Amino acid sequence: MHLPLLALLSNVLAPGLSPTLVVQNGQQKLGDRRVTVELGVMSRCPDALLCESVFNEVLPKVADKVDLSLLYIGKPNSTDQDFGITCLHGPEECAGNVQQLCVAKYAPSSTWWEFVQCQNYEGRYRVGSPDLALKCAEAVGIDWVQGGAGQCAGLDGSGKGEEGVRLLRESVESTQTRGIVRSCTVLIQGQQVCIHDGTWKSCEINEEYERLNVDA
Numbered sequence: 001m002h003l004p005l006l007a008l009l010s011n012v013l014a015p016g017l018s019p020t021l022v023v024q025n026g027q028q029k030l031g032d033r034r035v036t037v038e039l040g041v042m043s044r045c046p047d048a049l050l051c052e053s054v055f056n057e058v059l060p061k062v063a064d065k066v067d068l069s070l071l072y073i074g075k076p077n078s079t080d081q082d083f084g085i086t087c088l089h090g091p092e093e094c095a096g097n098v099q100q101l102c103v104a105k106y107a108p109s110s111t112w113w114e115f116v117q118c119q120n121y122e123g124r125y126r127v128g129s130p131d132l133a134l135k136c137a138e139a140v141g142i143d144w145v146q147g148g149a150g151q152c153a154g155l156d157g158s159g160k161g162e163e164g165v166r167l168l169r170e171s172v173e174s175t176q177t178r179g180i181v182r183s184c185t186v187l188i189q190g191q192q193v194c195i196h197d198g199t200w201k202s203c204e205i206n207e208e209y210e211r212l213n214v215d216a
């Protein structure tokens with residue numbers, strides 16, 4: 001099920017194909033630029049959880065070559081008091097998005113990713129819960145109160161902190177502007193390359209992948 005994505009990433013990161021890789025002293029080394037990988041998600045969406053779990057498998061192999069981030073899909077809504085955003089899977093999803101955005105901003109990137117995995121591990125209906133945010137922060141070694149994430153997302157874990165809500169609005173505006181509407185949308189170097197919406201769709205890599213495997 002996640003083979004298209006693996007094929008896609010290995011293509012992007014394959015030596016000789018990627019402009020970001022250089023060979024030095026016979027060793028593959030990184031150039032200055034990493035490959036930008038973005039996932040357009042909603043934190044409580046089954047497709048997002050699936051997509052993130054696939055990246056969790058791939059990431060150890062490519063961690064030093066990619067910059068991974070999550071972008072959030074929602075709908076600006078000025079009558080929503082807490083977020084100013086309507087999230088498809090409810091206000092808890094908006095809270096989950098904010099918690100993740102704040103951890104992304106204030107924790108090292110590997111810790112941020114562990115935090116997201118920790119939330120997902122409890123199942124999508126728990127993502128966004130204040131208790132779980134605090135529990136996951138502790139589990140991955142984030143000092144919620146002193147480290148910045150708590151100030152940003154709300155010390156009580158509510159996801160309603162002023163800064164975090166602003167980050168959510170910015171993220172939603174950005175996905176809207178960029179035409180990212182389905183969770184999960186995979187973007188590599190800013191280009192939409194794949195969507196998981198029930199199944200993998202619009203994966204440009206599918207043809208390439210099939211060709212490679214016919215040849216093999």
Ligand SMILES: *[C@@H]1O[C@H](CO)[C@@H](O)[C@H](O)[C@H]1NC(C)=O
Nearest residue numbers: 075077078079080081085086
């Ligand atoms: C806007 O937010 C309000 C309050 O959360 C909600 O009742 C309403 O359904 C939302 N409107 C849309 C179009 O999602």
